[in-house]
Amino acid sequence: MLHRLALALGLTLTPVMAPAAGDVVEFFLDNGMQVVVITDDRAPAVTHMVWYRVGAADEPPGQSGIAHFVEHLMFKATDDMASGEFSNVVEANGGSDNAFTSWDYTGYFQRIAADRLGLMMQMEADRMRDIIFDPVEVATERSVILEERAQRTDSSAGALFNEQMRAALFLNHPYGAPIIGWRHEMEALSRDDAQVFHDIWYHPNNAILIVAGDVTAEQVRALAEEHYGPIPASLSLPARARPTEPPHIANRRVSFTDERVANPYVSIQMLAPVREPGDQAEAAALVILAELLGGGGQTSLLARRLQVEEERSLFAAAYYDSTSFDPSGFSLVNVPVPGLSLEEAEADLWRIIDDFLSEGIDTAHFARIKFQIAASEIYEEDSTQGLARRWGMELTTGLGLADIESWPEILAAVTPEDVMDAARRLLNDPVHVTGHLMRPAAATAEISQ
Amino acid sequence: MIKRLIVAAFAAFFALPATATIEIDEVTSPGGISAWLVEDSSIPFVALEFWFVGGATLDAPTARGATYMMMGLLEEGAGDLNAQDYAAAVEGLAASFSFDSYRDAVVVSARMLTQNRDAAADLLRAAITTPRFDQDAIERVRGQVLAIIQSDARDPEEIAAATFNALAYGDHPYAFAQEGTAETVTGLSRDDIVAAHGAALTRDRVVVGAAGDISAAELGQLIDHILGDLPQTAPPRPDPAHFALSGGITVVDFPSPQSVAYFGHAGIDRDDPDFFAAFVLNQILGGGGFRSRLMGEVREKRGLTYGIGSFLSLADLSPGLLGQFSSSNELVGQAIDVVKEQWADLATNGVTQEERDTAIRYMTGEYPLRFDGNATIAGILAAMQSDDIPVDYVTNRNAYVEAVTLEDLRRVAARLLRPDDLHFVVVGQPQGLSPGN
Numbered sequence: 001m002l003h004r005l006a007l008a009l010g011l012t013l014t015p016v017m018a019p020a021a022g023d024v025v026e027f028f029l030d031n032g033m034q035v036v037v038i039t040d041d042r043a044p045a046v047t048h049m050v051w052y053r054v055g056a057a058d059e060p061p062g063q064s065g066i067a068h069f070v071e072h073l074m075f076k077a078t079d080d081m082a083s084g085e086f087s088n089v090v091e092a093n094g095g096s097d098n099a100f101t102s103w104d105y106t107g108y109f110q111r112i113a114a115d116r117l118g119l120m121m122q123m124e125a126d127r128m129r130d131i132i133f134d135p136v137e138v139a140t141e142r143s144v145i146l147e148e149r150a151q152r153t154d155s156s157a158g159a160l161f162n163e164q165m166r167a168a169l170f171l172n173h174p175y176g177a178p179i180i181g182w183r184h185e186m187e188a189l190s191r192d193d194a195q196v197f198h199d200i201w202y203h204p205n206n207a208i209l210i211v212a213g214d215v216t217a218e219q220v221r222a223l224a225e226e227h228y229g230p231i232p233a234s235l236s237l238p239a240r241a242r243p244t245e246p247p248h249i250a251n252r253r254v255s256f257t258d259e260r261v262a263n264p265y266v267s268i269q270m271l272a273p274v275r276e277p278g279d280q281a282e283a284a285a286l287v288i289l290a291e292l293l294g295g296g297g298q299t300s301l302l303a304r305r306l307q308v309e310e311e312r313s314l315f316a317a318a319y320y321d322s323t324s325f326d327p328s329g330f331s332l333v334n335v336p337v338p339g340l341s342l343e344e345a346e347a348d349l350w351r352i353i354d355d356f357l358s359e360g361i362d363t364a365h366f367a368r369i370k371f372q373i374a375a376s377e378i379y380e381e382d383s384t385q386g387l388a389r390r391w392g393m394e395l396t397t398g399l400g401l402a403d404i405e406s407w408p409e410i411l412a413a414v415t416p417e418d419v420m421d422a423a424r425r426l427l428n429d430p431v432h433v434t435g436h437l438m439r440p441a442a443a444t445a446e447i448s449q
Numbered sequence: 450m451i452k453r454l455i456v457a458a459f460a461a462f463f464a465l466p467a468t469a470t471i472e473i474d475e476v477t478s479p480g481g482i483s484a485w486l487v488e489d490s491s492i493p494f495v496a497l498e499f500w501f502v503g504g505a506t507l508d509a510p511t512a513r514g515a516t517y518m519m520m521g522l523l524e525e526g527a528g529d530l531n532a533q534d535y536a537a538a539v540e541g542l543a544a545s546f547s548f549d550s551y552r553d554a555v556v557v558s559a560r561m562l563t564q565n566r567d568a569a570a571d572l573l574r575a576a577i578t579t580p581r582f583d584q585d586a587i588e589r590v591r592g593q594v595l596a597i598i599q600s601d602a603r604d605p606e607e608i609a610a611a612t613f614n615a616l617a618y619g620d621h622p623y624a625f626a627q628e629g630t631a632e633t634v635t636g637l638s639r640d641d642i643v644a645a646h647g648a649a650l651t652r653d654r655v656v657v658g659a660a661g662d663i664s665a666a667e668l669g670q671l672i673d674h675i676l677g678d679l680p681q682t683a684p685p686r687p688d689p690a691h692f693a694l695s696g697g698i699t700v701v702d703f704p705s706p707q708s709v710a711y712f713g714h715a716g717i718d719r720d721d722p723d724f725f726a727a728f729v730l731n732q733i734l735g736g737g738g739f740r741s742r743l744m745g746e747v748r749e750k751r752g753l754t755y756g757i758g759s760f761l762s763l764a765d766l767s768p769g770l771l772g773q774f775s776s777s778n779e780l781v782g783q784a785i786d787v788v789k790e791q792w793a794d795l796a797t798n799g800v801t802q803e804e805r806d807t808a809i810r811y812m813t814g815e816y817p818l819r820f821d822g823n824a825t826i827a828g829i830l831a832a833m834q835s836d837d838i839p840v841d842y843v844t845n846r847n848a849y850v851e852a853v854t855l856e857d858l859r860r861v862a863a864r865l866l867r868p869d870d871l872h873f874v875v876v877g878q879p880q881g882l883s884p885g886n
Contacts, residue, residue: 042491045818075739084749087739092807094814096738111818143752150707151755151775155605259704262600299536307589308533314596337592368540375543375562381492382822 025217026401029224031233032205036391037220038212040384046213047385048120049109051392054201057103057174057242065181066197068101069145069189074108076137078130083137086123103175104325105396114214121227128202129231138191149180157258161437168254168433169269169329172243203234208395212388242326245271254435261439263314265335266346270432272330275322277403283322284410285422286330291369292361294318294332299365305352312340312348325397330426342436353427361416373411471820473830473840478669482676484657485830485840486668489823493563495661496827500835502654504554505627506687514629515637515645518594520550522642525586528575532586544569546576552627553765554835555649560824563662570675577650578677582642594634605703605876609711612701613874621690623767651683652676658830661823690767694872701876708781708877713771714870716761725849726857727761727865732808733800735759735772742791747774753784770865782881789868796866799859813847
C-alpha cells in the first residue's frame with residue numbers, strides 16, 4: 001500500500017542494493033574504450049550498452065537539455081543508415097532498444113538474441129562518430145523533447161516542485177538544472193549546438209561498453225576490437241570539471257503552489273558526500289542511515305513514529321543518492337495526514353531527527369538492514385540487465401572496478417557508531433533547503449471527472 | 450491500477466518463448482492446487498506468484514474498494530504479529546512479499562531465500578490465511594487509500610482512463626475504479642474487509658507460478674502450507690461487460706499545458722479465430738518500439754507527442770483496442786486526426802507485406818528473450834494459467850504468429866478497426882476541441 005501511495009505522490013521507495021560481484025570481466029581496447037562483460041547464460045539473450053561519460057551536468061551554460069537532445073538525435077541518420085533505421089534493424093531482429101540521459105551519463109542499449117551482438121556493435125560504432133545532424137530532423141525532434149518535457153514535468157506539480165527544489169539546493173553546480181532542460185533554453189537548442197556537443201564527447205576513450213548475458217568475455221573482446229577498435233581516440237577530450245558548490249551558509253525555502261496538488265507535503269534537502277574512488281566509507285554509512293531513518297516499509301524510524309505510532313503522516317521517508325560524480329543530495333519527506341499543516345509536518349521531521357541523534361540506533365533494526373543488504377546480492381543476480389545498468393552508472397560516476405567490487409564489504413563493515421558519526425556530520429544543524437508543495441488556499445472545487 | 454491490469458493481461462498472453470529454452474514442470478500439490486515450476490538452482494532463492502482470479506470486480510456496489518483495501522492490509526499484521534512486528538519479521542528474513550489488486554485478479558508475489566524459506570513461508574501463510582485487520586491498521590490504510598483517490602483525481606492520465614471506463618461500462622464493475630470512491634472507502638467496515646478476504650482468496654480460483662531453487666516435491670508442500678485452509682469456493686464473477694461507448698470526443702477540463710488522450714473501441718476475444726492476426730495487426734498499428742504506424746506518423750514525422758501506443762486489452766470481461774498519448778493543448782487536435790487517418794487507412798488498405806514480415810520477425814525474435822529471471826518467469830507462469838493457456842502454448846506460440854498472412858491482416862483490419870467508433874477522452878485544455886462533442 002505504501003508503495004502505491006508513494007507512486008501516486010511521485011515519490012519512490014528505493015530498495016538498498018548492494019552489488020553482486022558475479023562473473024564480471026573488465027578490459028580496455030587500444031583506443032581507450034572500457035569494456036565490462038557480465039556473463040549469464042540463463043536466457044539466450046544479451047544486453048548491449050554503450051555509456052558515455054557525459055551528461056546534463058557537462059552542458060555549456062545556456063544549453064540545458066542538449067545532452068538529452070543529442071541522445072534523441074542519435075537515432076537519426078548516419079552516413080550509412082537512414083533516420084530511424086537503427087531501431088528498425090533492432091526490432092526486425094527481435095530486439096528492443098532505447099537510451100537514457102542523466103546528469104552524469106548518457107547510455108544507449110539494446111536487448112537482443114545473443115547471436116546478433118556483432119550487428120548491434122556495428123551500428124552503435126557507426127553512430128558514435130558518423131551521426132548526421134539534419135536541420136529538418138533537429139526541428140522535428142525538438143518538438144518531441146518539448147512534448148516530453150510537457151508530459152513528464154509540466155503536467156505534474158510534483159515534478160515541477162522537484163525541479164525547483166534542485167535548483168534551490170545547488171547554488172553553482174549544474175546539478176541544479178533539469179536533465180530535460182529549461183523550456184526556454186530547449187526551444188533555442190540548435191543543430192550546431194548538438195553537433196558541437198557530440199564532437200566533444202562522443203569518442204571511444206569517453207565510452208564504456210557493457211555487455212551482459214549469454215556471451216563470453218573472449219567473444220565480446222573479438223567483436224569489440226572489430227567494431228569499436230578502429231575508431232580513433234579523441235586527443236582533446238576535456239576533463240569533467242564542473243563548477244563546484246560554494247559553502248552553503250544560508251537556509252533556503254521553496255514554496256510552490258499548484259491546484260493539481262492532491263496531497264501537500266514538505267521536503268527537506270541538503271548536500272551530502274557521495275561514493276568517491278578509494279573512499280566510500282562515509283557514503284556507506286549514509287546509505288544505512290537513510291535506510292534506518294526512512295527506507296522502504298514501515299519499520300524505518302520516520303514511518304514507525306510518524307505513520308504508525310503517532311498517526312501524523314500518510315508517508316514519511318528519507319532518500320540518499322550515493323552514486324553521483326559530484327556531491328549530491330540527502331532528503332527527508334513528510335506527507336502529513338489531512339488537518340495537519342506543513343509547518344507541523346516540518347517540525348515533526350526535525351523532532352524525529354533530534355530524537356534519533358540523541359537516542360541512537362535500534363541494534364535489531366540495524367542487524368536486519370545489514371542482512372537485507374547481504375541478501376540483495378543474491379536477488380540482484382536475478383536481473384543481468386539491472387546489473388549492467390548499475391555497473392554503467394558506477395563507472396560513469398567515476399568509480400573503478402576495485403571500488404565497485406569492494407562496495408559490499410564496505411557496506412558490511414559499517415558499524416552503528418559509523419552511522420551515528422555520519423548522521424551527526426550530516427544532520428546536526430545542517431544548512432538545508434525546505435520546500436512546501438501546497439494547494440491554493442481557496443482550492444475548494446474538486447477537479448471534475 | 451486499471452492500466453496495470455491491462456498490462457498484466459497483455460503480458461499474460463504473450464509471455465513465453467516458442468523455443469522451449471525453459472522446461473516447465475506441471476505440479477499438483479498434495480492438496481490439489483496446480484502450479485507450474487521452472488526449477489533453476491543457480492541462485493539460492495525462489496520466486497512464487499499466486500494469482501487468484503476474480504479481483505476487485507467481486508466488490509459489492511456498496512463496498513467498492515474493499516478488495517483493494519483488503520490486499521493492502523494483508524501485510525499490516527497477521528497471526529500473533531501486529532503490523533510493526535510483522536514487517537520487522539519479513540525484513541529480518543530478507544524475504545519480500547507483495548499483495549496487489551487488479552480488476553480481474555488479486556496477486557501475491559514472494560521472493561524467499563533458500564536459507565530461511567520455511568520461516569518465510571510461515572510468515573506468508575499468516576498474511577494470506579490469518580490476517581488480523583486490526584482497527585488501527587484499517588484506519589491507517591484507509592487514510593492512504595483516500596490519499597491515492599485524491600491524487601488520482603488530479604492526475605490527467607488517471608482521469609482519462611477513469612473517464613473512459615465510466616463512459617464505456619455503465620454500471621458494470623469495470624466502470625469503477627478498483628480503489629473505490631472517497632465515499633465508499635470512508636464507509637468500509639472491518640466486516641466488509643473480512644468479507645472481501647473470504648471472496649477474493651479461495652482455493653478454486655488460485656494458480657501458482659514458481660521459478661528458482663526449489664524441487665517439485667518441495668513446491669507442492671510449500672503451496673499447501675502457505676494456502677492453508679482458505680475457503681474452497683468463491684462467489685460468482687460478474688457477467689461480461691457491454692462496451693457501450695460510441696465514436697466521438699469527450700473533453701475533461703484540466704489545468705495543464707498538455708492534454709492526455711485515451712482512446713479506443715471494443716476489441717477481440719482471446720479465443721477468437723482471428724486473435725493472432727489482431728495481435729500482429731496491433732503490433733503494426735501501435736505496438737511497442739519506435740516503428741509502429743502511430744509512433745512513425747505522430748512522433749517521428751510530426752513531433753506531436755513524446756510517445757503513443759495502442760494495445761489489445763484482454764480484460765476478462767470485455768476486450769478492447771485502446772491507446773494513449775499526450776500532446777500540447779494546441780497540437781492534440783492534429784494528433785487525433787492523424788490517429789483517425791491511420792485507423793482508416795489500415796481498415797481500408799490493410800498492411801504491406803514488409804510491415805507484416807517485420808512485425809512477425811520482431812514478435813517471434815523477442816519472445817524467447819522474456820525469461821531472464823526467476824521473478825519474471827514465476828509471474829509469466831501464473832498469468833498463463835490464470836488465462837487457461839495450455840502449457841504447450843510455449844512451443845506453439847511463434848508458429849501461431851508466423852501463420853498470420855497478409856490476407857488475414859486485411860480481413861481483421863477491416864473487421865476490428867472502426868475509425869468511426871473510436872472514442873477519445875481528452876483531459877487538458879485542448880484547442881479546437883469542445884467538451885462533449
